[in-house]
Amino acid sequence: MQQFYLKKSTNLKSTHYISHLCKINASAIWVDNQLVMEAPGNLFADFAKLAYQKFEIKYPKFFKMDKLSKLAFLSAELILRKTVKDEMNKNVALVFANQSASLDTDVNYQKTIDDRNDYFPSPAVFVYTLPNICVGEICIKHQLQSENIFFVTEKFNSELMFNYAESILNQGKADRVLCGWVELYHEDYQSFVYLVDKKGQIEHSIENLNKL
Amino acid sequence: MESLKTELKNKIIEVLNLEEVTVNDIDDNEALFGDGLGLDSIDALELIVLMDKDYGIKLTDPKQGKEIFQSIETMATYISENRKK
Numbered sequence: 001m002q003q004f005y006l007k008k009s010t011n012l013k014s015t016h017y018i019s020h021l022c023k024i025n026a027s028a029i030w031v032d033n034q035l036v037m038e039a040p041g042n043l044f045a046d047f048a049k050l051a052y053q054k055f056e057i058k059y060p061k062f063f064k065m066d067k068l069s070k071l072a073f074l075s076a077e078l079i080l081r082k083t084v085k086d087e088m089n090k091n092v093a094l095v096f097a098n099q100s101a102s103l104d105t106d107v108n109y110q111k112t113i114d115d116r117n118d119y120f121p122s123p124a125v126f127v128y129t130l131p132n133i134c135v136g137e138i139c140i141k142h143q144l145q146s147e148n149i150f151f152v153t154e155k156f157n158s159e160l161m162f163n164y165a166e167s168i169l170n171q172g173k174a175d176r177v178l179c180g181w182v183e184l185y186h187e188d189y190q191s192f193v194y195l196v197d198k199k200g201q202i203e204h205s206i207e208n209l210n211k212l
Numbered sequence: 213m214e215s216l217k218t219e220l221k222n223k224i225i226e227v228l229n230l231e232e233v234t235v236n237d238i239d240d241n242e243a244l245f246g247d248g249l250g251l252d253s254i255d256a257l258e259l260i261v262l263m264d265k266d267y268g269i270k271l272t273d274p275k276q277g278k279e280i281f282q283s284i285e286t287m288a289t290y291i292s293e294n295r296k297k
Contacts, residue, residue: 049231063231064254120265123257124228 014166017200018208019176020079024071025190031078044189048074055081064124065137066105067189072096072134072182073141075193079178083195084142092144092195093174094135095164097151098183101131134182146174156181158209165196165204217288224284227262228255240285248283256281268296 023030027047029037039050048070052062057077065073076094084090105128112122127133132150139148147168151160165177180193192212196204221235224244228251242248245256259281263269269291271277280290 060230060232063229120261122261123254127254 014162014204016166016169016196016198016204018194018202018204018212019197019200020083021192021194021202021212022075022078023192023212024075029074029078036078044071044184044187059141061137061141066102066108066125066128066133068098068102068104068131068182068184069128069134069137071184071189071191072180072193073137075180075182075191076138076178077141079193079195080138080142083176083197084144089175090142090144091146091175092142093146093165093168093177094138094144094148095151095161095168095177095179096132096135096149096193097153097157097161097181098131099152099154100183100185101152102129102133104185105129138178156209156212158206162204162206162209169196213288213292216292217284220284220287220291223262223266224259227258238284240288241283244281244283244287259287263291266297267291267294269294 021030021032027038027040027042028035029051037051037054039047042050044067048067049063051074052059055074055078062070062073080092084092105125109122109125109129112120112125131152132148135148135150138144149164151157153160161179165179168174168177175198177196178193179196180191182191182193183189184191194212202208217240218235221238224230224238225233225235230249233249238249244259245251251259256277260271260277263271263280271280280286
């Protein structure tokens with residue numbers, strides 16, 4: 001564990017802000033606390049497709065992604081499409097976390113190898129049996145080449161997320177940090193992704209992260 | 213042969229999750245990789261699994277795969293000559 005995380009930091013003041021926030025759960029999407037889409041009664045796969053169409057994403061590789069990657073991708077897309085537009089502002093790091101890692105896809109992959117008489121492991125499913133792949137999908141789409149990390153923790157660890165993002169910014173390793181909790185297992189899912197920036201309305205603090 | 217080509221197109225769309233592609237969008241002689249349908253290396257592995265699972269054809273030589281997976285036409289020809297299912 002890196003040294004900065006060992007420091008007691010609950011009283012640290014940040015000079016950074018949460019400039020944008022996207023939340024997805026229960027077939028609804030909020031961007032900056034505004035409800036931008038609601039499609040109750042849909043399975044996640046159908047809901048994700050509806051969101052893809054509504055927001056005119058135009059990225060066919062989206063349909064090859066596993067559900068966790070779709071959740072992370074959609075959450076990030078609705079922030080980055082308006083904040084990362086040219087080479088000058090691509091210096092964005094990513095700090096993501098969840099509880100179930102890639103378990104949803106792990107289970108799907110296991111089904112392809114359970115039966116020795118029907119043994120056809122799927123390469124396309126296998127590549128998503130790591131949770132940090134969802135971060136890679138975001139980086140590929142937006143050509144982000146800065147730091148990225150994916151934590152697996154029992155619940156959203158605001159102190160860890162705060163400290164890691166602050167460390168990246170304070171060391172000058174990125175100009176902004178896209179942080180997020182993207183949890184998905186079967187049809188239970190929840191994401192909140194936020195951009196830590198030099199400007200914004202909400203102070204980047206552990207207290208405020210706990211309110212997200 | 214025509215029905216096999218249509219079957220292949222449907223299977224490829226389904227297995228490779230080509231959500232925005234229809235059977236009519238795929239030309240029999242269009243390149244599956246590169247500038248054509250734009251498939252990637254993971255798609256190639258899925259096509260190898262598809263050949264094994266649905267037609268009982270095991271491909272082990274990568275060079276062979278490159279020739280077979282040039283287009284729907286080449287795939288259908290190879291399957292019709294070598295299928296065990």
